[in-house]
Amino acid sequence: MWAVAFAGGGTRITVRTYGRSHRGLRRPNNEDAYLIRPLADDGVLVAVADGVGGGPAGQEASRLALETLDGAVAGKVTDIALLASAVSLANRRIYESSQRDDALAGMGTTLTSAVIFPHRLLVAHVGDSRAYQLGEEQLVRLTVDHSLAGEMEALGELSAEEAQNHPNRHVLTRVVGPFDHVRIDVTDLPWTARDRLLLCTDGLTAVLSDHDIWESSRRFSGWDLVDSLIALALERGGPDNITVVLAESVPEQGDSHGR
Amino acid sequence: MVGNVLGNRYEVLERIGTGGMSLVYRARDITLNRLVAVKILKHQWAEDPEVVRRFEQEARAAASLVDRHIVQVYDVGRDEPDIHYMVMELVAGETLRAKIDREAPLPVRTALEIADQVAQGLEVAHARRLVHRDIKPQNVLLGPNGEVKVTDFGIAYAATTGTLVNTGSLLGTVQYLSPEQARGKLIGPQSDIYSLGVVLFEMLTGRLPFEGDTPIGVAIKHLQDEPPRIDKLRPDVPASVANIVERALSKDPAERYQSAHAMRLDIERVLHPEPEPEAKPALGTQEPVEEVPHRQRVAQSKRAAKPRSQWPGILVGAVLGLGVLGMGAYAFHRWLNPPIVTVPNVIGKPIQDARVMLKKHGLAAMVAGRASSQRILPNRVVKENPAPGTRLKSGETVSLVLSSGPTTLALPGVTQESYYLAKQSLEALGLRVHMRAVASGQPGGTVVRQLPAAGRVVAEGSVVTLWVSNGASASQLVMPNLIGLTMPQAARLLQHTHVTLASPISEYSTEPPNTVIDQNPAPYSSLDGVTTVSVTLSHGxxxxxxxxxxxxxxxxxxxxxxxxxxxxxxxxxxxxxxxxxxxxxxxxxxxxxxxxxxxxxxxxxxxxxxxxxxxxxxxxxxxxxxxxxxxxxxxxxxxxxxxxxxxxxxxxxxxxxxxx
Incomplete structure (x- = not known):
């Protein structure tokens, strides 16, 4: 767990981050990975990646994506363009590795990354991992799944339920790595200390609805929230690797450690 | 992988293709000494039990399909360490993708013949409740004799469905995806028909019905947009053909052809229409005379009643589209003239009998002309107008076209038949048969090739050459490796094949003089259709x-x-x-x-x-x-x-x- 303190609006606010990745119950290995990196300028970079391409290739892709992202950001992100270019660099790095090694040909990964500043959130996203804003009143999905079902849902062609039950819901339309260019969705939005940020891979959302996540997030926080979400996904079969990263802002005073 | 022997039986020779989850190699089946294709699951998937289970399950399903328009799956197996493979028929040739890229738009007849054969393959699979789900030109192979084979049955299923939980594969092409597949609804045989419609569209126009910058843009168009009419894009495509594509591309599966068979019937009606008795078909090569089902005759007779001069010189294929118009005219006609009698079916009857039958129904008969017919004996009725089943006022005249016999006739297809039967049926048509023995993959006595090809119109008494399998199969016989041998040695090695040595050419080489340094076809390639091998000798x-x-x-x-x-x-x-x-x-x-x-x-x-x-x-x-x-x-x-x-x-x- 990382805790980053920043001075915001007079009171000191601490962002605490929690991340866990579980192999799940049905997959032979874990192709997911996550990254939590405190930044120099009062921010924290978080990301999840879900490798595509089977076994070692998937693992290599997600690992390489996060490693590149981390290196490119180099402890400092000032704006969304920088975050996006880091994702773009990750794409290039994976693409080139896959060109060199036959066993890695076609590998790719989802990559959902975010930088939390005291009053601002940056998100760069490719694939079907998700970022949620857990507000006080509601849960907001900040990303569109780059799958056939997800994009059709975003365009209003499918209902959320139809998309959830789509047989091709895991077939991706965009991932980082297989081609020399990738289109990246970016968001730059205001943020408050009351908002919590949840990043997760589709191992969670394949079996949990937005409503399930919202219910859990009202009851739990910190490690409890992360673990309860993973436990629920496992209870429902744990068909895929499950990765959850949570970032919460808490006031400096009082007991703020994850329980 | 090259050089490995899988399952003590399949010697991997060279890689010939790459798929999303697998690699395809040319290999030699040591036991049967024939060339095969071996598809190997990429090793990164091989440790995923779910993927492996589906790979094997679907391979077994595909192996149950035996049809000459489906690439045969022979065997499924696994070998250490973690190699999962599927052994398939090796098709020498190219994919339809390559042909489209190179030649599209294809001639209407070629496109229809390919679609027809794909539909035949689908028909067999659908009968076994196997939906292909990923019909696209990449999965259609074109053999050297124009034979079309569909490949990757079931594999597509393993790769794209949610049953393969969460492997998160990347979306392949959506250009051929049916609306119900895009929506994630239940799919069925009609989904393959939609995809085949897209393929046919592409063959005929060289473009896709729906294009866009992103896969999702294309998928949405499949859901929402009407495809352009083919005959608008390419005016020489008959309306009948455009109608076939349009029907296959209906958004609603219920409005499409309900079976591959139904689609084939329409395609074949265009390919082999019954010629007009009054005027010879306007297509460059004459069309074979074919008996057509009853309903079609109604349509055609109406067509005859309504000359369509705006289609001069167009494929006789226009029949179908005009048939639809004809139906309307027919309904109108009936509304004006309450029917009294039904025209009896006198097709195939001698003219005398036909007259009697018509007379019994209160109708007069008139011989309107003669047409050659492959199946109907001379002086029997080939065609009647109005068609059988039409209801007419008593006293009206039915005009009849009589057979003038098979002076010219369309060659029936006899490949895959036994030589004995093929010869009999060709000789019964007044043709002479020449036989040539050939090594091929077929059982001995099977006709593997005919010249002229099926459907060609020939005169009575023409010679038809049949290539008959001699039982030793060509795919069992592979080109020996001659490299390093002298000419006499090479000739000896070729003795037991039907292949002869062409006179050699020489090149400077550091290899010993007068030894073979190169050969064409290459070593271990199939001998199918090969008669000579040319070699290059070292000149020192x-x-x-x-x-x-x-x-x-x-x-x-x-x-x-x-x-x-x-x-x-x-x-x-x-x-x-x-x-x-x-x-x-x-x-x-x-x-x-x-x-x-x-x-x-x-x-x-x-x-x-x-x-x-x-x-x-x-x-x-x-x-x-x-x-x-x-x-x-x-x-x-x-x-x-x-x-x-x-x-x-x-x-x-x-x-x-x-x-x-």
Whole structure:
């Protein structure tokens, strides 16, 4: 767990981050990975990646994506363009590795990354991992799944339920790595200390609805929230690797450690 | 993988393709001594039990499909370490994708014939409740004799459905995806028909019905947009054909053809329409006369009643579209004239009988003309107008077309039949049959090829040549490896095949003189359809290289620190013997590049560039005194040509071992 303190609006606010990745119950290995990196300028970079391409290739892709992202950001992100270019660099790095090694040909990964500043959130996203804003009143999905079902849902062609039950819901339309260019969705939005940020891979959302996540997030926080979400996904079969990263802002005073 | 023997039986020869989750190799089945294709699950998937389970399950399902329009799956197996493979029929030829890319738009007839055969394959699969789900030109193989085969049954299923939980594969092409597949609804045989409709559209126009920048844009168009009419894009496509595509591309599966068989019927009606008795079909080559189902005759007779002069010279295929119009006219007609009698079916009856039958129904008969017919004997009715089943007022006249016999006739297809039956049926049509024995994959006695092809119109008494399998199969016989042999040795090896040696050509080579250094077709390729093999013999070393010293130079460069990472470094060495060696490498700043050059003569020219920018020219100078070259190793990497082509040009840096 990382805790980053920043001075915001007079009171000191601490962002605490929690991340866990579980192999799940049905997959032979874990192709997911996550990254939590405190930044120099009062921010924290978080990301999840879900490798595509089977076994070692998937693992290599997600690992390489996060490693590149981390290196490119180099402890400092000032704006969304920088975050996006880091994702773009990750794409290039994976693409080139896959060109060199036959066993890695076609590998790719989802990559959902975010930088939390005291009053601002940056998100760069490719694939079907998700970022949620857990507000006080509601849960907001900040990303569109780059799958056939997800994009059709975003365009209003499918209902959320139809998309959830789509047989091709895991077939991706965009991932980082297989081609020399990738289109990246970016968001730059205001943020408050009351908002919590949840990043997760589709191992969670394949079996949990937005409503399930919202219910859990009202009851739990910190490690409890992360673990309860993973436990629920496992209870429902744990068909895929499950990765959850949570970032919460808490006031400096009082007991703020994850329980 | 190449060189491995899987399951003690399949010797992997070379890679011939790559799929999303698998690699495809050409291989030799040692037990049956025939060439096969082996599809191997990529090893990154091999440790995923879910993927493996589906791979094997679907391979078994596909193996149950036996049809000449489906690539046969022979075997499924696994081998250490974690190699999962599927053995399939090897189809020599190309994919429809390649043909479309090269030739589209295809001739209407060609496109329909391909679609017809794909539909036949689908029909067989659908009967086994197997939906392909990924019909696209990449999955349609075109064999050397124009035979069309669908491949990857079931594999698509494993790769794209949610049952393969969460492997998160990347979306392939959505260009052929049916609306219900895009929506994630239940899919069925009609989904394959939609995809086949898209393929047919593409064959006919060279473009896709829906295009867009992103997969999702295309998928949405499949849901929402009407496809363009083919006959608008390509005016020489008959409306009947455009109608077939339009129906196959209906958004609602219920509005499409309900079976591949139904689609085939429409396609075949266009391919083999019944000719008009009054006028010969306007297509360049005459169309075969075919009996057509009853309903179609109604349509055609109405067509005859309504001459459509705006379709001159167009494929007789226009029948179907006009048929639809005809139906309307028919309904209108009936509304005006309450029917009294039904026209009886007199097709095939002798004219006398036909007259009697019509008379019984209160109708008069009139002979309107004659037409040749393959199946109907002379002086019997080939066609009646109005068609059987039409309701007419009593007393009206039915015009009849009589058969003039098969003076010209359309050749029936006899491939896959036994030679005995094929010969009988051809001779019954007044044709003469020549037989040629050939080694092929078919059981002995099977006709594997015919010339002229099925559907060709020939005159009575023509010769039809049939290639008949002699039982030894061509796919069992592979081209022997002749390389390294002398001509007599090669001839001996070829004795037990039907392949003969063409007169050889010679080339300079460092291989022993008068031995084979190259052959075409290549070793181990299929002997199917091959009658001669041409070989290249070694003529011994080139006189030039023999008289020039052989040099081995080690050249080194250090890439400047200022160079960008991953720069492209290129070296071209040209020696007086005309050898040119090109060397590429991706390099990083500061990297040491070492290159070993073999060259002939006293001086060679070396041109070096980094990212396309030339570095100072250098030449290599011999340190060996000129003498005949018994160069032991390594052998030169390219074949020396006959004469020196360039003299060394002046150079500034006269040594090898440069850094650049």
């Amino acid at each position: 070393p080139s006189p030039v290289s023999a008289s020039l010293p052989v040099n081995h130079s080690k050249v080194r460069w250090i890439i400047p620190k200022s160079a960008p990472p991953k720069s492209l470094f290129k070296v071209v060495v040209t020696d007086p013997a005309g050898n040119e060696e090109i060397f590429y490498q991706q390099v990083n700043p500061g990297e040491h590049v070492i290159y070993h050059v073999v060259w002939y003569g006293t001086q060679a020219q070396m041109v070096v560039s980094l990212n396309g920018r030339l570095l100072p020219a250098e030449s290599l100078k011999s340190t060996v005194s000129p003498s005949p070259s018994p160069s032991p190793s390594p052998s030169p990497s390219s074949t020396p040509s006959g004469a020196p082509s360039s003299s060394p040009s002046p150079s500034t840096t006269p040594s090898s071992g440069q850094s650049g």
